[in-house]
Amino acid sequence: METPVLSIDHLTVRYGKTCEYCRNGGKLDKNTCPHCKTVWACNDVNVNLYEGEILGIVGESGSGKSTLMKSLYFDFDITEGKGYLRDFHDGKEDIFSQSLQQKKYIKNHIMGMVYQNPMLGLRMDYSSAGNIAEKLIAAGQRNYAGMNDRVAELLDAVEILQTRKKEPPKNFSGGMQQRVQISKALANNPAILLLDEVTTGLDLSVQVKVLELIREIRQKFNVSIMLVSHDLAVIRMLADRTIVMLDGKIIEQGLTDQILDDPQMPYTQQLVHSLL
Numbered sequence: 432m433e434t435p436v437l438s439i440d441h442l443t444v445r446y447g448k449t450c451e452y453c454r455n456g457g458k459l460d461k462n463t464c465p466h467c468k469t470v471w472a473c474n475d476v477n478v479n480l481y482e483g484e485i486l487g488i489v490g491e492s493g494s495g496k497s498t499l500m501k502s503l504y505f506d507f508d509i510t511e512g513k514g515y516l517r518d519f520h521d522g523k524e525d526i527f528s529q530s531l532q533q534k535k536y537i538k539n540h541i542m543g544m545v546y547q548n549p550m551l552g553l554r555m556d557y558s559s560a561g562n563i564a565e566k567l568i569a570a571g572q573r574n575y576a577g578m579n580d581r582v583a584e585l586l587d588a589v590e591i592l593q594t595r596k597k598e599p600p601k602n603f604s605g606g607m608q609q610r611v612q613i614s615k616a617l618a619n620n621p622a623i624l625l626l627d628e629v630t631t632g633l634d635l636s637v638q639v640k641v642l643e644l645i646r647e648i649r650q651k652f653n654v655s656i657m658l659v660s661h662d663l664a665v666i667r668m669l670a671d672r673t674i675v676m677l678d679g680k681i682i683e684q685g686l687t688d689q690i691l692d693d694p695q696m697p698y699t700q701q702l703v704h705s706l707l
């Protein structure tokens with residue numbers, strides 16, 4: 432069996448104190464306990480991500496997709512569960528129970544994140560080159576010439592002209608901001624790229640260009656990608672395998688063609704048919 436680059440075991444993120452009813456598996460009203468109103472944003476989620484694949488995560492608004500991605504990038508603490516990275520202590524140490532310093536190491540060396548909202552991933556007033564350099568410096572780079580070369584290489588990879596590298600992202604279009612975010616996330620050659628609704632809100636033609644770029648990047652940087660989208664067209668275009676989430680739980684998973692052409696669960700059937 433191939434070792435996953437990332438493995439998530441029984442991840443749960445809850446908001447609320449819980450009560451005996453929901454702790455013991457009582458039926459929730461979508462993701463919320465009808466008695467104590469605790470929200471089970473992610474509920475016992477298990478995921479493996481394999482080398483070089485694009486794993487799509489799809490589900491309606493509120494199904495827990497962003498919670499899953501953001502908890503992986505340590506944006507907040509999880510309630511329960513464990514996570515393992517092949518490139519961190521040979522996949523033998525739980526990443527969620529590491530110190531802040533170790534979590535920073537993981538974010539600077541092993542994982543890159545691209546948010547739907549570029550303001551979360553970029554400093555809008557810094558130059559674009561400065562945004563990328565910040566990530567290189569965080570990983571210990573100090574050599575100016577080396578950093579300059581790497582910035583040039585990354586901007587080329589995301590097709591941003593070198594002549595614009597001194598401009599801040601706030602001057603750029605939404606699609607260009609996402610490109611800068613992607614180049615920053617790739618700065619230290621992470622094994623894993625987390626993409627959270629990166630094309631939502633962009634014009635259709637710009638969306639297609641960013642999606643094509645993601646496909647190229649997977650090849651060029653040999654990176655494994657977890658991609659969240661509520662849009663099945665995005666999932667169909669990019670994902671090798673797909674996970675369907677509903678009310679904080681994974682309800683179906685498999686090869687993307689299988690999931691989209693022959694969905695088994697009524698919710699997935701409804702999702703697919705709404706696209707036809």
Ligand SMILES: Nc1ncnc2c1ncn2[C@@H]1O[C@H](COP(=O)(O)OP(=O)(O)OP(=O)(O)O)[C@@H](O)[C@H]1O
Nearest residue numbers: 446462470472491492493494495496497498499661
């Ligand atoms: N801080 C919070 N306190 C309480 N509930 C929260 C909090 N953050 C998220 N939630 C709830 O967790 C659930 C999952 O939210 P999440 O943002 O992960 O969904 P999503 O699938 O990414 O939706 P969207 O596509 O709209 O972003 C939702 O019911 C949301 O209201």
